[in-house]
Amino acid sequence: MDRFLFLTLDGLSRGAVHAAFALALVLIWRAARIVNFAQGAMAVAAAYAAYTVSAETGSYWLGLLAALAAGLALGALVDVTVMRFVDHRSPLSPVIVALGLVLLIQAVLGMIHGNEFLPAETPFSRAALTVGGLAVLSPYDLFVFATVGVVVAALAWTFTRTAVGLRMRAAAFAPEVSRLLGVNVGGMLTLGWALASGVGALAAMLVIPTELGLHPHAMDLVFVSAFTAAVVGGLDSPPGAVVGGLLVGLLLSYVSGYAGSDLTPLAVLALLLAVLLVRPAGLFAPVTARQV
Incomplete structure (x- = not known):
């Protein structure tokens, strides 16, 4: 029971980071109707900027x-x-261009910083706290939860309570009508890309210290898990991205804890295929009328 509780808490911590990165993918999709396969490479580039400044x-x-x-x-x-x-x-x-950007960004990072793993520090200890003799979340895990919670709340408020959020949503779903109403569609799309990339950079800063370290390919596997989380929740649903990220984190934790880490990629692939077969639009996708 203690092992199950530990794996659950660890999975929720990992899932929070995947949720943040999945949210970045959802933001791009909602802003430009594009799945940005370069999101991971862009996040690593931002993490290298942080490493240099630190x-x-x-x-x-x-x-x-x-x-x-x-x-x-x-x-x-x-x-x-x-x-x-x-x-x-x-x-x-857009998919082909994004994949080209991945190769370009990773090549440039490798030429500038090299291909060795660089240490990534954390602001708080990663040693698990002990409650009643049971190791639970670390101070860094609590920091991750708090950070992701603030980001999710801020984005939800922006998109539902502000004029800018309304313009961004209108520019994505009805660009021609938005132009007629005086909305700067190009500016809103650029703002959407900037916000998504900023959230992706934050996710990279949270997850890279828990991996082997900073490397041009550090976010490749994280991108796969986050993309799965976004698809599971629904690319049009920010709350779905959060729930999907937590589910993927729990799945990774349980599989690695009980069956071994070698099976985690297969588990993620199985989850992705299952969702695509049963509900291709995602678990939290809005219901649409059937057309006959």
């Missing part, structure tokens, strides 16, 4: 701010210089 200043928090700023700037830059000129009439065009 190494120069000795401050984790300045590095975190640098990662967020780099993520926001990189997201806006990718939209303005690349994605805005992609032919979106073909669904494959």
Whole structure:
């Protein structure tokens, strides 16, 4: 029972990070109707900016701010210089361009920083706290939960309670009508890319210290798990991304704890296939009328 409780808490902690990264994918989808396969590479680039600033200043928090700023700037830059000129009439065009961006970003990072694993520090201890003789969450896990909770609440408030959020949603779902109503559709799309990239950078800063360290490919497997979480919850549903991330985190924790870590990729693939076969739009996708 103690082992099950430990794996559950560990899974929720891992799932919170996957939820944050899945939320970044959902933001891009809602803003531009694109699955950004370059999200992981962009997040790693922001994490390298944080590593550089932290190494120069000795401050984790300045590095975190640098990662967020780099993520926001990189997201806006990718939209303005690349994605805005992609032919979106073909669904494959943005995918191919995003995959090309992955190769480009990872190659540039490798040339600048090398391909060795670099240490990634945490602001709080990762040693598990003991309650009643049972090891539970660490201070860093609590920091992850609090950070992801604040991000989710802030994004939910932005998209449901502010004029900017309403304009972003309108620009994504009805761009022509939005233009007629005076909405700067291009600016809203760029803002969506910036926000998604910023959230992805934050997720990278939270998850990389729990892995082997900082590396140009550090977010590759995390992207697969986060993409699965986004699909499970529904690409149009931010709450679904959060729930999907927690489910994927629990799945990874249980499988690695009881069956071994070698089977975790197969477990994620099985979950993805099951959801696509049973409910392709995701568990939290809005119900649509059947057309005959």
